[in-house]
Amino acid sequence: xxxxxxxxxxxxxxxxxxxxxxxxxxxxxxxxxxxxxxxxxxxxxxxxxxxxxxxxxxxxxxxxxxxxxxxxxxxxxxxxxxxxxxxxxxxxxxxxxxxxxxxxxxxxxxxxxxxxxxxxxxxxxxxxxxxxxxxxxxxxxxxxxxxxxxxxxxxxxxxxxxxxxxxxxxx
Numbered sequence: 001x002x003x004x005x006x007x008x009x010x011x012x013x014x015x016x017x018x019x020x021x022x023x024x025x026x027x028x029x030x031x032x033x034x035x036x037x038x039x040x041x042x043x044x045x046x047x048x049x050x051x052x053x054x055x056x057x058x059x060x061x062x063x064x065x066x067x068x069x070x071x072x073x074x075x076x077x078x079x080x081x082x083x084x085x086x087x088x089x090x091x092x093x094x095x096x097x098x099x100x101x102x103x104x105x106x107x108x109x110x111x112x113x114x115x116x117x118x119x120x121x122x123x124x125x126x127x128x129x130x131x132x133x134x135x136x137x138x139x140x141x142x143x144x145x146x147x148x149x150x151x152x153x154x155x156x157x158x159x160x161x162x163x164x165x166x167x168x169x170x171x
Contacts, residue, residue: 007104008043010036010052011091011111011118013072016061017140024061026112026140035166036110036138037076042170043108050081051100053091055117089116092124106131108169110138115150126158133162135169 013036016024043050052071056064064085071077084095091097101107107130111118118139125132134151141147151163 005104006043006046006106006108007049007051007101008040009091009107009109009111009121010040010050010075011109011121012053012055013075013112014054014062015070015072017112018072022061026142029112029140032138032140033072033074035135037074039108039110039135039138039166039169040076044078048108049100049104050078051084051097052077052081053084053086053095053097053111053117053121056085056087086117090120090124091117092121097124098128101125101128101130104130106133108133108135110135112140114139114141114147119150119154122154122158122161126161131160132158133164133169135166136163137165 016022017026017029040050054069054071055062056069062069082100084091084097084100086093086095107125109118109122109132122132122134136151139147141150154161155163
């Protein structure tokens with residue numbers, strides 16, 4: 001899917017996911033971060049709009065004043081990328097996501113957690129008739145079984161969605 005009105009959506013790549021003491025820790029994600037950075041670089045070369053979401057709560061791990069809520073330092077965020085703070089699971093609920101996707105027809109999605117915020121984004125984007133590609137090896141849930149089930153369920157219930165690994169997407 002190399003088309004002009006495309007956005008790369010990066011969901012909740014936040015420091016809380018790296019903290020082994022946090023209940024939001026998602027195990028080793030170095031390989032996923034490396035792949036995600038490759039995807040980000042590709043998206044920039046293709047002139048995609050790059051949008052990050054950040055989950056914000058009054059809770060310590062996602063308190064916007066705390067470093068744990070910041071985007072993971074190893075993720076290659078650029079100054080001109082769009083950042084959307086969200087206060088619920090959905091990246092659309094009372095945010096500027098609709099406004100940010102105004103001219104967009106296609107979205108490439110990756111992020112954390114596959115079964116919550118990624119899934120919610122995909123469902124809302126689907127209802128807005130966007131063409132959706134999920135990069136499955138750039139997404140993570142707390143465990144592989146939940147990750148796999150979520151992607152399979154999305155595919156079975158919304159057959160138009162493409163679910164690819166990064167290598168297949170880049171071909």
